[in-house]
Each structure stands twice: as C-alpha cells, then as structure tokens.
Amino acid sequence: MALPAAQPAEVLRAWQKDDLYEKQLAESLARLMPSHHAPKAAPLSSVLYKFFTTLKELQTLGEEYSGIVQVDETYHKLPTFTSRLLSILLSAFGENLTRKILRKAEKSVEHSTALRPEAQNTFLVIIKAVNNMVPQIESIHRALSYIKGGPLQIGKSITAIDYVHVRPAAAAYYAHLRLLGIVTLLHAFISCGQSIYQAKKNMDLMRDFPNEVDSSKSCVACLEEMLQPCVLHCGHIFCMNCCYGALETCALCRTPFTKNTVVPLMNYYPGQK
Numbered sequence: 001m002a003l004p005a006a007q008p009a010e011v012l013r014a015w016q017k018d019d020l021y022e023k024q025l026a027e028s029l030a031r032l033m034p035s036h037h038a039p040k041a042a043p044l045s046s047v048l049y050k051f052f053t054t055l056k057e058l059q060t061l062g063e064e065y066s067g068i069v070q071v072d073e074t075y076h077k078l079p080t081f082t083s084r085l086l087s088i089l090l091s092a093f094g095e096n097l098t099r100k101i102l103r104k105a106e107k108s109v110e111h112s113t114a115l116r117p118e119a120q121n122t123f124l125v126i127i128k129a130v131n132n133m134v135p136q137i138e139s140i141h142r143a144l145s146y147i148k149g150g151p152l153q154i155g156k157s158i159t160a161i162d163y164v165h166v167r168p169a170a171a172a173y174y175a176h177l178r179l180l181g182i183v184t185l186l187h188a189f190i191s192c193g194q195s196i197y198q199a200k201k202n203m204d205l206m207r208d209f210p211n212e213v214d215s216s217k218s219c220v221a222c223l224e225e226m227l228q229p230c231v232l233h234c235g236h237i238f239c240m241n242c243c244y245g246a247l248e249t250c251a252l253c254r255t256p257f258t259k260n261t262v263v264p265l266m267n268y269y270p271g272q273k
Contacts, residue, residue, distance in 0.1 A: 003075065006068040006163035008149045008177055014163075015152045017062030022049050043092040050088040055081070067167040073160040083159040090155030095134060102131045103246070110249050117254055124251060128223055129199035136195075139188040146181025198223050221251040229265045232257050240264065 026045035030038045053060040057078055059069060072079045079087075109115065109123045138154060145152050150162060198218070219226040221242040228240035234255040238247065243262045249255060 003069075003071075003164035003166065005075070005149060006066075006165050008146055008181075010066040010068050010165065011145065011149070011152060011163055012177065014060070014062035014066040014068055017065050018049070018060045019062075021061055022046050025049055043096075046092040047088060050084075050091075054084050054088060063163075067165055068163040069166050070156075070161050071164050073162070075162070075164055079159065079161045083161060087153065087155040087159040087161055090158060091153045094155055095138070098134055099131060102127055102134075107248075110251075110254070117252075120254060121252070125199045125223075129195045132195040132198075132223070133192050136188045136191045139184055139191075143181040143184035143188060146177050146184065221247055230262045231265055232263075233261050237265070 022042075022045050025048065026041040029045055030041040033041060049060070052058075054070065063069065070079055070084070071077065072083065106124060106127045109120055109127065112120065115123070141154050141157065142152050144150070151157055156162070201218075218224065219239040219242055220236075221238050224239070226237070226239045229237050230240050230243040231237050232243070232250055232255070234250050234253050234257070236250050236252045238251065242251075244259055248257070250257065
C-alpha cells in the first residue's frame with residue numbers, strides 16, 4: 001500500500017528549513033573563499049548539503065522535520081541515484097545554465113549572416129523577453145505546487161521526484177496556502193505579460209525606425225530605461241551598460257563596433273525634444 005502524498009504545507013515547511021540551513025552553510029563558505037568567488041558559495045552549499053543527505057538516501061533536515069520522504073513516480077520506491085543527482089544539479093545550476101543558453105543563442109543570432117536584420121531584431125527581442133521571464137517561470141511552478149501539491153523545485157518535477165508522508169501530517173490542506181498560490185500565479189502572469197508587452201513595443205520600435213537614432217526612453221538592447229546614453233559610429237544610441245558590456249554589434253543594424261569607438265552623450269536625454 002502506497003504512503004499518502006505529502007501535503008503542500010509540509011513540503012513548504014521542509015523547503016524553508018533546508019533553505020535556511022543552506023544559506024547558513026553558504027555564509028560560512030563565503031567567509032572561507034576569496035571575495036571574487038563568494039557568489040559561488042550559494043550553489044556550492046546546496047550541492048554539499050544535498051550530497052550528504054539526498055545522495056546518501058537520507059532525509060534532509062527539513063524533510064525529517066516535516067516527516068516526508070522523496071519517492072519516484074510510483075510512490076513506492078526511492079528515486080534512483082541518477083534522478084536525485086540530476087535534480088540537485090538542476091536546482092543548484094538550472095537558472096544559470098538557462099541564462100547561459102539564452103546568451104549563447106543571442107550571440108548566435110547577432111552573428112548570423114543567414115537572417116535578415118528584421119528577423120534578427122525579432123529573435124533578439126524574444127530571447128531578451130524570455131530571459132526576463134526566467135524568474136517568473138520558477139514562480140509559476142511554485143504557485144502550482146502551493147495549489148495542487150508536489151515539489152517546489154523545478155528540478156524535482158523534471159526528474160519525476162515527489163514526496164510522501166511517513167508519519168501523520170500535522171494538519172490537512174491549508175486554505176491560505178492555496179490562496180497564496182493563486183496570488184503568486186497572478187503576479188507571475190502579470191510580470192510575464194509586462195515582459196511580452198515590452199518586447200512587442202521594442203519590436204514595433206525597431207520596425208518603425210530601423211535606420212534612425214533611437215529616440216525612445218528604453219534601450220533596445222536591454223529593454224530597460226536608458227541611463228548614460230552612448231552613440232555608436234553607426235548613429236544608434238544605447239545605454240552605457242550595453243555599449244561597454246556584452247554588446248559587440250549594433251542591436252538595430254548589426255554593425256560591429258569596438259569599445260573605443262563608443263561616444264558617451266553627456267548632455268543628451270532620450271525622448272527630449
């Protein structure tokens with residue numbers, strides 16, 4: 001007879017406990033690491049914490065506190081070693097990996113000679129919009145977990161890992177948790193809608209003014225408010241962070257440029273008349 005599926009409230013309690021311990025471990029690791037490697041402490045602490053618990057077929061401290069155990073899709077067996085390892089790596093590095101893939105796709109589109117400039121602009125804006133929506137995808141998954149149950153981490157859902165109770169739950173389904181899930185879901189959808197609207201706005205801008213200086217208050221490259229505008233030798237204007245950052249070709253006309261040809265506009269404000 002299969003054990004009962006874990007209630008969303010118990011899964012949330014376990015996740016909160018484990019997140020607290022992982023953050024404490026990350027703070028300790030950050031003090032031992034050089035300052036320029038300190039950002040790596042958080043994913044490393046997550047991997048170490050799960051290595052000595054989940055990978056050893058043991059409950060984490062949070063799971064033990066809530067009385068839940070990880071199981072595979074049959075609800076009768078522990079997840080395989082491969083599933084557990086993959087879920088740990090996805091939880092620790094999944095977002096960074098996704099962003100790297102998107103950046104690589106963006107560079108491939110920028111340097112593509114097979115695409116027309118209009119198509120390049122469209123693809124670049126779509127990639128930027130998807131990149132902005134990455135945190136919202138995680139929020140949507142978490143909201144669905146609040147509403148219908150299941151793991152909070154996307155990595156566990158991808159590897160078909162779930163939870164069951166090994167002792168009676170402290171409480172039944174919490175109504176306020178379902179309400180929190182609905183509110184979180186609505187907020188995530190609104191944020192995604194804003195990103196899509198901004199992407200469409202910038203696509204319309206590039207279609208209407210493909211060869212003119214951008215007079216919008218938003219930078220076409222990063223879709224953010226343009227601060228410290230700079231002009232390229234092709235005549236198009238972007239914010240300083242993009243010109244001196246990852247941008248290597250003009251996002252409007254695809255003209256290559258070097259950092260020493262970028263000219264800051266000290267007394268120019270986008271949108272002024």
